[in-house]
Every structure is written in C-alpha cells, then in structure tokens.
Amino acid sequence: MASLPSFAVNATLHKLDPDARKLSPTSLPIEKSLAYQRSPPIPESSSEILARERSPLRPENSSDVLPQPLDVQEAIDILREGNRVESVLYVPLLQQCIDNRTLPDAEILHAHIIKTGTREDLFVSTSLVNVYMKCGATGHARKLFDKLPHRNIVTWTALITGYVHNSRPDCAVEVFIQLLESGVYPTNYTLGAVLSACCALYSIEIGEQVHGYMIKYGIESNTSMGNSLCSLYSKCGSLESAVKAFQRIPDKNVISWTTVISACGDQGDTELGLRLFIEMLSENVEPNEYTLTSALSLCCMVQDLSLGKQVHSFCIKFGCEFNVPVKNAIMYLYLKCGEINEARRLFDEMETVSLITWNAMIAGHAQMMNSAKDDVTAYHSGTEALRMFLKLNRSGMKPDLFSFSSILSICSGLVALEQGEQIHAQTIKSGFLSDVVVSSALVNMYNKCGCIEKATKAFVEMSRRTMISWTSMITGYSQHGRSREAIQLFEDMRLSGSRPNQVTFVGVLSACSHGGMVDKAEYYFNMMKNEYGIEPVMDHYACMVDMFVRLGRLEDAFAFVKKMHFEPNEIIWSILIAGCRSHGNMELGFYAAERLLELKPRGIETYVLLLNMYISAERWHDVSRVRKLMKDEKIGNMRDRSWISIKDKIYYFRADDRTHTQSAEMYEFLESLLEKAKGLGYVPYKSVEISDDEDEEKKFGSTIHHSERLAIIFGLINMAEDASIRVVKNITMCRDCHSAVKFFSLLTKREIIVRDSKRLHKFIDGQCSCGDFGALL
DNA sequence: CGCTCATAAT
CATH class of the missing domain: 1.25.40.10 (Tetratricopeptide repeat domain)
Incomplete structure (x- = not known):
C-alpha cells in the first residue's frame, strides 16, 4: 500500500472531533442510513489532518513531536517495551494488517487490545473482525464476535461480508438470520452482502426474501442493487425474474444492460438477448467490452455470422477489439460458424493466449467434429x-x-x-x-x-x-x-x-x-x-x-x-x-x-442397402433402376473410410488403400486370415461393391477390401499382442465385413471393436455384441 | 477513522 499515512498523531486527534464516533449508522433513523449513496465527503479525515501534520512546516521527526509508532512493527516494538498505544491508533494499525494480510501482527495487537480493555470500542472490535476475515481466519473472527460485549450493525455486516469473501455464504446467511432475530436493522451494506451470499448459494428462496427487505427499505431501485438482483435471478435460472428486476431499475446503466443481456445468453434465450442488445443501442447506451463479448457470444450461439460480423465492427468502433475476452469471443464466433481459416488467423495473431483461448479452440474443433457432415472434416478437426x-x-x-x-x-x-x-x-x-x-x-x-x-x-x-x-x-x-x-x-x-x-x-x-x-x-x-x-x-x-x-x-x-x-x-x-x-x-x-424411394433419400448408404437387397433377390431390372436414380439424383460415390488410433497417432484408411509403408505386409496378412476364415466356414456375401474411386464403375465380386479391414490389420500388426483393436468407420459395416471380422476375432484371439455410423460392434471369439442384426449393408 | 454493491469469452 503506497500512501498510508504515518501515525504521527496523538491524542489531539481525539480532541478535534470528540463526537465523531457517536455517528454510527445505528444512531441514525434506518431510512436515512439506507439511503444508498457514495460516501459523502468526510468532513475532515485523519488523513487530511495527517497530511497537514506532515507538511513541510512540520517536518517529520522534528524534535518537538513525541516518538509515535509509524507502522505496525514500530507499534509492536513499543508495546513489547511495556508502553501503551493510544486506543485511537489501533484502527489504522489493524488497517495495515488488513492491507498486508499479516495475521500474526494482528494477533499481537489483539492481545494488547484485550489487556487494555479497548475491545469495548466498537470501531476497534469491528476492525478486528474485519482483519481476521480478510486474513481468512473465519473461526477467529467468529469466536471474537461471539465474545464481544457490544456489537452494532457494522460489526454484524463485517462478519457477514467476511463469510461471503471466504466462500462461506451459508454462514453468511445464518448470521443474517441471527441478526434479524436479535432485532437489529440491516442496512444497505448488509443486504448487499447477503445478496452476494444468495448468489453464491444459487438460492432464489433467500434471495427473494432479501429482495423483500430491499423493497421495504426502498433500495431496490438503486441501480447497483437492481443489477445485483438481476444477476441473482439469472444465476438461479429464472430469466423471467431477472428481466423483471432489470425492468424495475429506473436508471439503467451499461452494467444493467450487460447483466440482462448476458442473462439471456446464460439461460439460452438468444432471441431476447439480441433484441435487448439492439434496444440498448437504440437508447444510445454505449456498450463496453463486457456487453460486446456477451453479444458476440449470442451471435455464436445462433451461429449468425453476418450479425456477428456487425458486432465485430462495433468492437472496432468502440475500441474493444484488443480486449482479450473480446478477441476470444470473435475467434470462437468464426470457429463456430465454420470459418476455420479466419479463426486460425485470429488465433495466430494473438500475442496473449489464455487458457480460455485454448479451450475455445479445442471446444470449437470438438463441435466441428461432432457436426461434421463428412468424415474427413471430423477426422481433421x-x-x-x-x-x-x-x-x-x-x-x-x-x-x-x-x-x-x-x-x-x-x-x-x-x-x-x-x-x-x-x-x-x-x-x-x-x-x-x-x-x-x-x-x-x-x-x-x-x-x-x-x-x-x-x-x-x-x-x-x-x-x-x-x-x-x-x-x-x-x-x-x-x-x-x-x-x-x-x-x-x-x-x-x-x-x-x-x-x-x-x-x-x-x-x-x-x-x-x-x-x-x-x-x-x-x-x-x-x-x-x-x-x-x-x-x-x-x-x-x-x-x-x-x-x-x-x-x-x-x-x-x-x-x-x-x-x-x-x-x-x-x-x-x-x-x-x-x-x-x-x-x-x-x-x-x-x-x-x-x-x-418415394422419399428421394440423399444418403448413399440407403442406396447401397437397396442395391444389395435387389442383388440378393437377383432383380437386375431394379438394380439398374436404382443405379439410374442415383445418377439422376447426383448421389456421389461411396466414401468408405476408417481410422485407428495407436499411441498418440491416428492412422487413416480408404477402401483398398495401398498408400501405407506396411501395405505389402498388411495385404499378405489379410489374405492369410481370409484363407483361414474360409477354412472355418466363412463365406463371402455377394454384395454391391462400394468403390472409393471417383470414376470407377461399381462392380461385383469381392476384390476390393473395405477400409475397416485394413485398419484392423494395421492394428493387429502394430499393437501389443494382447491389446484390443479399436476402429472407427464412417459408414455402416457391410454384412461381408461383419462376418469376416467375426472370424478375425476368433483366429487372432483378439477383442476387435468397430464403431460404425450406426452402432458399436464388439467382436470377441467370433461373436458380435450387436447380436448379428444391425441395419447392416 | 470501522462494514458495500453489479457486467464478458471456453
């Protein structure tokens, strides 16, 4: 703390303002005390007096000033020597302990305060409660509070606030209830603190009661308190009450607007949130970085890139574009709307990358993976x-x-x-x-x-x-x-x-x-x-x-x-x-x-299913009818892809893939397995070929190996002997592969798991967990 | 001279 006054003051201060202490809030009519406002200018504070005392006219340490403690250490030294310190000095000394979070010093002071009976002083005892609370010693604070001979509302409030800051909102509410039972009137300070406690507890029940007191004491329409209420209701999941609380604020400031807009975002009412944002602009309330971040987040939720771009330009207009949360939100917006390159550019340009930036990037890719229409995008994301x-x-x-x-x-x-x-x-x-x-x-x-x-x-x-x-x-x-x-x-x-x-x-x-x-x-x-x-x-x-x-x-x-x-x-x-x-x-x-067919399906898998059915029934006329339909409807070729993850790498396979360095070994192994399987009764199904190549005609026969076979073989070659094989396939497995893989699991004594586009197949000892019925192709 | 208040991004 930079400019704490030194305490070269003595008892004269006391004499200057002998009645000052009697103006404690409890002595005022409650309404007056509750009239919420910034503290009025203090008539003449000790610091002003001190500043005067320390003016060049009265240099420090001049011989006519009695040596008085300048800081806690000096005060403690003086006390150790058996000297006394003026009781009025304890409060600023304790304040130093609060600022520096020096609990041991406070305890020494506390001991002397008890000895000298200064505990009777409400200012001193409140400071003590405060110092213990600020140092995190909630137990000390409570014990002291319970022993105090006198308390006033400020002491109570210090205790409640202390609990809130020490993440014990439950205790804060408990004390508040004791306060009410003891007949003391809460002030705006008290109610503000209890409201924070309700926020932390997500307790709408207690929050509503506090709201009641606020109405009773006429501080509900205070802007800050109204904002708090709005935020409380939003946190408790009641957007309706949050909006009502917002509407009751007579002088809405930018925080009020931001609170209600972000409440809409949190509760998922994007439409209302965006409407309020536009309303705010039309009322000429200038948004700040908080508002703009919330607005960007709303655009992100509805994946409205064009609106998002408008908000982006607002960020530039209002000079918020370099704010880190704003930048994160902009990046996430582009990412969520699929503009991956733009997002990447923004990411690379960032000089400060926070955890949230990383998280946004990862979460964005996760979403792209899950919503990807094609497997290549999913895999790359x-x-x-x-x-x-x-x-x-x-x-x-x-x-x-x-x-x-x-x-x-x-x-x-x-x-x-x-x-x-x-x-x-x-x-x-x-x-x-x-x-x-x-x-x-x-x-x-x-x-x-x-x-x-x-x-x-x-x-x-x-x-x-x-x-x-x-x-x-x-x-x-x-x-x-x-x-x-x-x-x-x-x-x-x-x-x-x-x-x-x-x-x-x-x-x-x-x-x-x-x-x-x-x-x-x-x-x-x-x-x-x-x-x-x-x-x-x-x-x-x-x-x-x-x-x-x-x-x-x-x-x-x-x-x-x-x-x-x-x-x-x-x-x-x-x-x-x-x-x-x-x-x-x-x-x-x-x-x-x-x-x-009347539904004119778009998915290639559906057509493969139909073709396979007609082929099984040898209805060649229908086969060519479906083929023609596929051409007319511009149904593209089947893209058969699989991948397998080994250690920290993921290996990707197409049907009949021969691009891997181990290809020769893989095909040799695959053929030997298929031969052995045939010996055990494996009969290849006659199915339509699922060709991966762009121009190649679909043909019959079993010359093409589907991608999951290759991925499984790759795993069998490259993974530990007892490891399970896990493969992902982008489309439904065909009957032929399903049957073949059952034999693979039997022959190799391995657990083989294939997750296709419809279900999970777990092959063990020649059996599959799907129960052999699936919408297999 | 002591107690206090609200908003954002994953």
Whole structure:
C-alpha cells in the first residue's frame, strides 16, 4: 500500500472531533442510513489532518513531536517495551494488517487490545473482525464476535461480508438470520452482502426474501442493487425474474444492460438477448467490452455470422477489439460458424493466449467434429484438437474442466483410447475428475471406446450424477448388448430422482430391442408418454420397429409403423428392408423399398442397402433402376473410410488403400486370415461393391477390401499382442465385413471393436455384441 | 477513522 499515512498523531486527534464516533449508522433513523449513496465527503479525515501534520512546516521527526509508532512493527516494538498505544491508533494499525494480510501482527495487537480493555470500542472490535476475515481466519473472527460485549450493525455486516469473501455464504446467511432475530436493522451494506451470499448459494428462496427487505427499505431501485438482483435471478435460472428486476431499475446503466443481456445468453434465450442488445443501442447506451463479448457470444450461439460480423465492427468502433475476452469471443464466433481459416488467423495473431483461448479452440474443433457432415472434416478437426491440447500442456498452462471435458469428447469421437486414458490420469492428478461434467465425459469416452468395464468403474466412482451421466451409461450398456444392466440402471436412475429425457428413453428402448423384450419395451414406451409426458419421436419408433424385426415379427413391425402419427423416414424403412432381407420376406421388402424411394433419400448408404437387397433377390431390372436414380439424383460415390488410433497417432484408411509403408505386409496378412476364415466356414456375401474411386464403375465380386479391414490389420500388426483393436468407420459395416471380422476375432484371439455410423460392434471369439442384426449393408 | 454493491469469452 503506497500512501498510508504515518501515525504521527496523538491524542489531539481525539480532541478535534470528540463526537465523531457517536455517528454510527445505528444512531441514525434506518431510512436515512439506507439511503444508498457514495460516501459523502468526510468532513475532515485523519488523513487530511495527517497530511497537514506532515507538511513541510512540520517536518517529520522534528524534535518537538513525541516518538509515535509509524507502522505496525514500530507499534509492536513499543508495546513489547511495556508502553501503551493510544486506543485511537489501533484502527489504522489493524488497517495495515488488513492491507498486508499479516495475521500474526494482528494477533499481537489483539492481545494488547484485550489487556487494555479497548475491545469495548466498537470501531476497534469491528476492525478486528474485519482483519481476521480478510486474513481468512473465519473461526477467529467468529469466536471474537461471539465474545464481544457490544456489537452494532457494522460489526454484524463485517462478519457477514467476511463469510461471503471466504466462500462461506451459508454462514453468511445464518448470521443474517441471527441478526434479524436479535432485532437489529440491516442496512444497505448488509443486504448487499447477503445478496452476494444468495448468489453464491444459487438460492432464489433467500434471495427473494432479501429482495423483500430491499423493497421495504426502498433500495431496490438503486441501480447497483437492481443489477445485483438481476444477476441473482439469472444465476438461479429464472430469466423471467431477472428481466423483471432489470425492468424495475429506473436508471439503467451499461452494467444493467450487460447483466440482462448476458442473462439471456446464460439461460439460452438468444432471441431476447439480441433484441435487448439492439434496444440498448437504440437508447444510445454505449456498450463496453463486457456487453460486446456477451453479444458476440449470442451471435455464436445462433451461429449468425453476418450479425456477428456487425458486432465485430462495433468492437472496432468502440475500441474493444484488443480486449482479450473480446478477441476470444470473435475467434470462437468464426470457429463456430465454420470459418476455420479466419479463426486460425485470429488465433495466430494473438500475442496473449489464455487458457480460455485454448479451450475455445479445442471446444470449437470438438463441435466441428461432432457436426461434421463428412468424415474427413471430423477426422481433421479431432486430430487438430488433440494437437492443440498437446500444445496447451507444453505451454505450461494447466488445463481446466473445460479443457478436459472438450478433449475427452474428442477422444470419444476418435475412439482414441490410449490418449483418453492418459487424459483420465491427468484429470485425477489435477483434481478435475471431481467435476460432474468431466467425469460424465470420461464415462462417455470409455463407452464410446467400447470399454464397458472401465466406463462402469468411472460411473460408480462419480460423487454426483446428472441426467446426462445416467443416460450416457444406460446407452453404453445398451450399445454393448447388456440389456438387463441397462434396464436395471434406468430403474436406479428413477429411484435416484433424476428425470430421464428423450435420449434416455432411446437408450432404454434400444436395450429392450436388443434383448428382444417386447413386453418391457411396450411398458417403457407407454411410461415415457404417460409418466414423463415425452412424446415419442422417430428414434423411439425406430427402436420398436428394430425390435420386432430382430425377432422376425415383420408383420408386427409394419403394424407398428402404421400406428405412427407421422410419416416414416429413411431410417425406419431401412430397418424394415434390412430385416426383410435377413428373414427372407422379400415381398414386404420390395414394398418398403418403394416407399423409401418415394422419399428421394440423399444418403448413399440407403442406396447401397437397396442395391444389395435387389442383388440378393437377383432383380437386375431394379438394380439398374436404382443405379439410374442415383445418377439422376447426383448421389456421389461411396466414401468408405476408417481410422485407428495407436499411441498418440491416428492412422487413416480408404477402401483398398495401398498408400501405407506396411501395405505389402498388411495385404499378405489379410489374405492369410481370409484363407483361414474360409477354412472355418466363412463365406463371402455377394454384395454391391462400394468403390472409393471417383470414376470407377461399381462392380461385383469381392476384390476390393473395405477400409475397416485394413485398419484392423494395421492394428493387429502394430499393437501389443494382447491389446484390443479399436476402429472407427464412417459408414455402416457391410454384412461381408461383419462376418469376416467375426472370424478375425476368433483366429487372432483378439477383442476387435468397430464403431460404425450406426452402432458399436464388439467382436470377441467370433461373436458380435450387436447380436448379428444391425441395419447392416 | 470501522462494514458495500453489479457486467464478458471456453
């Protein structure tokens, strides 16, 4: 602290203003005390007097000034020698302890204060409470407070504020209640502090009561208090109340506007947020860097780049473009809107890269990976994010919960188990695993990598579970074909009081479908509507149809489709067609195919399914009809891609890929495995070729090797003998590969996991967890 | 002379 006055003052000060101390707030009528305003100019403060005392006319240390302590150390020395210090000096001495956070000095002073009986003095005792609180010694402060012979509202307030600053809002509220019970009137200071406590507690109930006191004492319409209230309601999740509180502020300032705009962002009402931002501009309130950052974030949420660019120009106009949060928000906007090169340029230009910058970059790539239309983009976004995370670690900054949850989601998408496990270790070391979002992301990562046991362990060890964590684990069990566990977990979830959503029910119904549990499926299907008021959507019907198809009950499946109150989509018809092909009911299959073609589907997988069905039935006329349709509809060639993650690298394969250095070895191994498989009864399916080459005609026969085979072979050659093989494939596996890989798992005694665009296949000892029925091509 | 207040980016 720069200019603390020295205390070359003595008892004369006391005489100058003998009554000053009697003007404590409690002696004033409450309304007057509550009239909130900046402190009026202090009549003549000690510092002014001190400044005069220290003027050149009265140089320090001149012989006629008695030696008085200038700072705490000197005061302590004087006390040690058995001398006394004027009681009036204790407050500024304690203030020094507050500024320097020197608890030991304060304790020495405290001891002397008790000895001399100065504790009776309300100023001194309040300062003591304050000093303990500022030094983090909440227990000391409380003990002292309880022993005080006298307290006034300022002492109470010091205690409450202290608890708020020491992250004990619960204690703050408790003390506030004791205060009310003891009949003392709170002041604006007190209520402001309690409001902060409510904010920290996310307690709308107590917040509303404090709001009541504020109305009673007429400080609700104060701008700062109104802003606080608005922020409190927003934090507690009530946007409606937040907006009301905002509207009740008579003199709205830029903070009021920013608070309400960011509240809209936090609560997801982007439309209202943007409307308020425009309203603010039209009322000629100048936005600051906070407002603009919030506005950018809103544009980001609606992915409106053109509006975002306008806000970007506002940033330049108002001179905020170099503000770090603003720059981060601009970068994130371009990233989220898919302008990856522009985002990258902004990123490279930044001279200060904060953790949030890294996190934004990683989260942006995670989102691009998940929403990518094509697998190449997904793959590149994922690997780029992994690189970023590596750089973040090397930069010396410590990843936080945002970094971890994003990067774990990247590992899920890439099925990068080894990287995921390393990050798991890092979350333990850093303590962020205790965060519910991070631990949920971890459960999800293990599930998506096919490690159901590790996922279960991570799930069991969670200290808290949300709807998302439950749903993730239920879906995990379901995808692994562990129907009973999935359903048991769903019942546990209901008992825990967590409310399932649409996605949860997709997990439950697909578990029933997988296990062929018709009665349970119908029971949960009805429960969803009747007990939870969730209307079934296409995915739910797909589960039910899938179930009947698996059981070979094609008529029941069709009957269920007819019950739907909306038109079946591509997925539903595809499931029916795949089922008809499997169970040899071709008449229904042809009917479904006609309905499917009426929808003019865009996805190549759908056409491959149809072609395969007609080829199986040797309906060559229909084969050429579909081929022609594909040409007319400009359906491009199939792009068959797979990848495998080994150590910190990800290897990418196309169908019939021969570009890898180990190609010769790979093909040799592949052919030998296929030969052995044929010896064990493997019969290649006659399917349509899925050609990767741009101009090559699709042809029959099995000369082309699909990408997942190559990725699996690459893994078998390059990974440890006992390691599981994990492969990601961009489209649905075909029957031929599915059958071949079953034999591979038997022949090599390896666990092979293939995650395709529809489901997870876990091959062990010649069996697949999908139950051999999938909407396989 | 002691207690106090609000806004942003992942």
